Amino acid sequence: MNLRKRMVSPLPANTVGNLVWAFPVLIEESDIKLHEVVVKLRKGLTDFCNDKANRFKCEDGFAVVSEYHTKEAEFISRGVNIFRCTSLCKFPIYDMDFGWGKPTWVATSMGFKNFIVLIDSKLGENIEAWVTLAEQEMAIFQRDEMLLSFASLNPSAAVHESRM
Incomplete structure (x- = not known):
């Protein structure tokens, strides 16, 4: 996602770089219905914007990145198809x-x-x-x-x- 407009205060629109973020949405195979996926994606985006986007500008920005990579590694070790x-x-x-x-x-x-x-x-x-x-x-x-x-x-x- 483009984090530029999701930060407070937003970064300029012409800011260029690889400031990219992913947020996980866990979907069980028996749970695959498009409207439910969309609901989970929207909730994940809202949660991310409310809880993490502004932390990139703070001292704990590195911690946010580390938390994400730790969680992703846990999914991979459990055999989750990402x-x-x-x-x-x-x-x-x-x-x-x-x-x-x-x-x-x-x-x-x-x-x-x-x-x-x-x-x-x-x-x-x-x-x-x-x-x-x-x-x-x-x-x-x-x-x-x-x-x-x-x-x-x-x-x-x-x-x-x-x-x-």
Whole structure:
């Protein structure tokens, strides 16, 4: 999540850096209903904003980071399957120019398993989801008929360029 606007007082909107945070939402397999996941995510976000976001600016900022990593290590040691999701939507990635002009298509190499990145398309009319899963789970994911009715797999930069 973008912590800039969640701190008191908010950091400037043009602050750049890797100040990123995750908050865990534990979901049992028998408990997977979309509306319940959304409720848990919203509660996790609210709890984080109320309890932790402002501690980054205080002397105990390192303690907050240590607490998180300790909790994550406990989950991993218990064999909990961790999925991470982040959104870069509304972040002005396509407006950035590092001297070569604005990008035609933004992409990343993701070396993580179970990771989802959401990003606005260049034209802003769609959202791209970059998804990495274990091989077996990815095979199931790519054949999901409901997903395929809303999405297309593996767009190319050429598609983005031709629509400009």
